[in-house]
Amino acid sequence: MKDKKTTGKADEPEQPGRTGAQCVIDGLVKAGCEVLFGYPGGAVLDIFNCIYDAPFNFVLTRHEQGAVHMADGYARATGRPGCCLVTSGPGATNTVTGLATAYMDGIPLVCFTGQVALNMIGNDAFQEADVIGITRPVTKYNFLVRSADELPEIIAKAFHIATTGKPGPVVVDIPKNVQKQMTVATTPEKVTMRAYKPDVEINPEELKDFAEMINAASRPLLYAGGGLITAGASGLLAELARKANMPVCTTLMALGAFPEDDPLALRMVGMHGSVAANYAIDHCDLLISAGARFDDRVTGKISSFAARAKIVHIDIDRSSINKSVHAHLGVHGDLRKVLDAVTPLVRPAAHEEWMGQVAQWKERFPFAYQGREGELMPQYVIEQIYEVSGGKAVVTTDVGQNQMWAAQFFRYTRPRTFISSGGLGTMGFGLPACIGAQFGRRDELAVCITGDGGVQMNFQELVVAVEHRLPIVVVILNNGYLGMVRQWQELFYSKRYSGVMLSQSGRAPNEQIQDKGGYLPDFIKMAEAHGANARRITRAEEVTPALKEAFESRQTWVIECIISPEANVYPMIPPGSHVAEMINHTV
Amino acid sequence: MKHIINCLVENQPGVLARIVGLISGRGYNIETLNVGPTADPTVSKMTIVVPGDANIIAQVTHQLSKQPDVIEVVNMTNRRHLDRELILLRVAAANHHDRAEIVDLAALFMARVVGVQTESVTIQMAGNQETVADFLRLLKPYKLIDISRSGVIAVGRD
Ligand SMILES: Cc1ncc(C[n+]2csc(CCOP(=O)(O)OP(=O)(O)O)c2C)c(N)n1
Ligand SMILES: [Mg+2]
Numbered sequence: 001m002k003d004k005k006t007t008g009k010a011d012e013p014e015q016p017g018r019t020g021a022q023c024v025i026d027g028l029v030k031a032g033c034e035v036l037f038g039y040p041g042g043a044v045l046d047i048f049n050c051i052y053d054a055p056f057n058f059v060l061t062r063h064e065q066g067a068v069h070m071a072d073g074y075a076r077a078t079g080r081p082g083c084c085l086v087t088s089g090p091g092a093t094n095t096v097t098g099l100a101t102a103y104m105d106g107i108p109l110v111c112f113t114g115q116v117a118l119n120m121i122g123n124d125a126f127q128e129a130d131v132i133g134i135t136r137p138v139t140k141y142n143f144l145v146r147s148a149d150e151l152p153e154i155i156a157k158a159f160h161i162a163t164t165g166k167p168g169p170v171v172v173d174i175p176k177n178v179q180k181q182m183t184v185a186t187t188p189e190k191v192t193m194r195a196y197k198p199d200v201e202i203n204p205e206e207l208k209d210f211a212e213m214i215n216a217a218s219r220p221l222l223y224a225g226g227g228l229i230t231a232g233a234s235g236l237l238a239e240l241a242r243k244a245n246m247p248v249c250t251t252l253m254a255l256g257a258f259p260e261d262d263p264l265a266l267r268m269v270g271m272h273g274s275v276a277a278n279y280a281i282d283h284c285d286l287l288i289s290a291g292a293r294f295d296d297r298v299t300g301k302i303s304s305f306a307a308r309a310k311i312v313h314i315d316i317d318r319s320s321i322n323k324s325v326h327a328h329l330g331v332h333g334d335l336r337k338v339l340d341a342v343t344p345l346v347r348p349a350a351h352e353e354w355m356g357q358v359a360q361w362k363e364r365f366p367f368a369y370q371g372r373e374g375e376l377m378p379q380y381v382i383e384q385i386y387e388v389s390g391g392k393a394v395v396t397t398d399v400g401q402n403q404m405w406a407a408q409f410f411r412y413t414r415p416r417t418f419i420s421s422g423g424l425g426t427m428g429f430g431l432p433a434c435i436g437a438q439f440g441r442r443d444e445l446a447v448c449i450t451g452d453g454g455v456q457m458n459f460q461e462l463v464v465a466v467e468h469r470l471p472i473v474v475v476i477l478n479n480g481y482l483g484m485v486r487q488w489q490e491l492f493y494s495k496r497y498s499g500v501m502l503s504q505s506g507r508a509p510n511e512q513i514q515d516k517g518g519y520l521p522d523f524i525k526m527a528e529a530h531g532a533n534a535r536r537i538t539r540a541e542e543v544t545p546a547l548k549e550a551f552e553s554r555q556t557w558v559i560e561c562i563i564s565p566e567a568n569v570y571p572m573i574p575p576g577s578h579v580a581e582m583i584n585h586t587v
Numbered sequence: 588m589k590h591i592i593n594c595l596v597e598n599q600p601g602v603l604a605r606i607v608g609l610i611s612g613r614g615y616n617i618e619t620l621n622v623g624p625t626a627d628p629t630v631s632k633m634t635i636v637v638p639g640d641a642n643i644i645a646q647v648t649h650q651l652s653k654q655p656d657v658i659e660v661v662n663m664t665n666r667r668h669l670d671r672e673l674i675l676l677r678v679a680a681a682n683h684h685d686r687a688e689i690v691d692l693a694a695l696f697m698a699r700v701v702g703v704q705t706e707s708v709t710i711q712m713a714g715n716q717e718t719v720a721d722f723l724r725l726l727k728p729y730k731l732i733d734i735s736r737s738g739v740i741a742v743g744r745d
Binding site: 132133136137161166193194317318319321323 | 608
């Protein structure tokens with residue numbers, strides 16, 4: 001297929017070693033890269049020249065933001081670092097949202113950016129941007145490479161930093177002349193960085209106190225966060241929960257880390273979490289945070305959060321402990337090691353009264369919704385995705401109401417099957433993340449649940465799925481609104497809908513584009529123009545057959561569901577409020 | 588309360604910007620900042636004075652510690668230490684009466700007069716935070732034409 005005769009190096013003098021560009025490829029291979037997402041440009045031509053012969057898969061995205069979200073989705077789905085490559089200037093600045101998304105959720109990825117030649121830096125050269133300065137606050141670390149000699153070591157360090165401790169994105173900015181330089185430097189077998197110590201010694205005193213607090217508690221509650229998935233400690237948490245019979249609630253980031261069909265599962269906690277989870281937080285006498293970080297979307301009003309409880313906070317990130325909520329005990333360390341060490345010290349317990357109370361809440365207040373006459377309910381669509389897939393899908397979401405319904409009405413039972421931008425809340429994440437996830441998990445059904453707003457932010461990436469024959473299924477919950485913003489305007493701004501209307505039909509007649517009619521944009525035509533199969537459904541009876549067809553076809557599908565325009569996400573604890581102020585129109 | 592934080596970092600380009608960005612990006616204030624080499628040429632020492640309560644200082648310390656360039660972070664305020672700041676200042680001295688008073692005052696603080704001009708004197712003074720503050724307070728009645736402060740530096744004591 002490829003013409004291997006032209007290497008493009010013919011007119012260069014023979015020198016020992018390899019080019020900086022080749023070091024990038026070799027570094028990626030050494031790091032186990034199987035797929036590189038990216039977009040070319042003048043400042044990375046030398047690297048692309050080497051990609052021509054690279055043993056891994058290169059995926060040309062249609063926007064650099066898409067490349068980073070794909071690398072991110074890949075990382076979340078597999079636990080392996082995502083890799084991406086973009087050019088200097090606009091290529092690099094386009095990655096910022098993707099990097100910030102990964103940074104907030106602690107996702108390991110390495111992003112290579114081209115840079116103008118070293119002697120041009122600072123001159124406002126063509127397509128120059130201060131990438132190190134711009135990306136510093138949204139990365140775990142970044143490197144400007146000054147010579148090809150340091151490149152192999154920097155790449156090894158980049159992967160080391162990205163994947164250890166609390167993971168995160170790392171940028172490697174490589175000037176064009178460095179890509180051309182020859183070097184004999186080799187990749188070190190082991191990375192040593194005296195200032196970077198991701199391994200934490202666990203303090204045995206903390207462990208002892210922790211176990212004693214569990215043994216003394218009568219209403220303990222485990223509060224699991226995304227760190228549980230990162231640490232690969234789901235099984236250990238389940239073991240501890242079962243041994244001391246403690247209920248478990250999970251943050252959005254931890255959905256699937258504890259099986260939601262388990263009798264101990266209280267499911268999602270926080271603003272749109274389950275009643276049982278939020279009541280349990282309010283009533284427990286011991287709250288154990290395992291890899292969660294007390295985000296304000298979980299705590300609401302800090303002063304009354306878990307007011308009756310002693311709080312234990314286990315975190316690998318020392319700065320996370322006591323950051324927003326005072327912890328009575330901080331346990332600094334890797335969750336796997338902590339759980340592994342504490343469980344043997346914990347006495348089996350029944351907590352009968354507490355478990356009875358919790359069971360009652362679960363029973364009385366499941367996630368529920370009220371149908372609206374003649375309208376397709378989004379919650380029903382999600383329930384059907386769960387049913388038709390047999391609960392065995394890798395789900396990615398966008399941000400907004402669609403994200404919350406996806407969290408509430410599907411039951412996640414395995415880690416790394418719910419992929420969502422939690423910390424940054426990035427609209428436009430769902431579709432590229434789904435593509436990245438499918439690249440990492442070829443044999444699974446990958447479903448993207450998205451909104452009519454968010455899907456337009458990275459729709460162009462659909463082509464990538466089609467091109468690579470990825471059988472992803474994109475379900476657009478089209479409510480004609482920036483629904484989540486509309487919901488807040490309905491509830492907190494006396495229904496003054498401002499800047500949230502996406503559909504034509506809701507507008508005053510003089511504001512409608514009469515001659516176009518129908519749907520704007522027409523997602524079906526858009527999907528078909530991108531080479532995907534597409535179907536629009538408007539009634540409940542159509543949902544199951546459409547999903548069945550799409551799931552069984554093993555082809556790229558877009559299913560647009562015209563849903564109830566003003567359906568809301570409940571329960572809802574208004575921002576900065578206590579559980580007592582929960583709005584729940586479902587009971 | 589002000590805290591003096593000593594931070595040993597890799598002596599590499601970009602580290603200063605990273606540390607400053609980290610602290611300011613999280614909304615904390617830097618009152619003074621001093622950077623210099625150490626006995627080991629690959630290591631720099633930064634001394635940062637940050638005002639804030641115990642929680643803020645704990646956050647700053649933990650955030651600094653987790654940076655891949657930061658070798659060690661020590662809050663000097665919590666332990667026995669010596670701290671010094673060097674200040675250079677030019678004070679207006681319109682007549683010899685004023686000048687004599689300023690020179691006397693400087694002598695009390697073991698500050699040195701390093702320059703005398705017709706209408707001003709230049710003084711070099713070093714001291715810990717308290718002494719520097721006292722000295723400046725006593726100079727209030729005179730017109731300060733210019734002042735340069737080095738920022739605080741500190742070393743631990745056993
Ligand atoms: C990039 C970005 N811009 C703005 C927002 C603010 N925002 C949060 S949810 C939302 C509405 C999303 O609308 P849609 O994609 O249609 O999803 P829905 O809530 O209707 O399900 C907006 C604008 C965001 N999260 N991300
Ligand atoms: Mg919408």
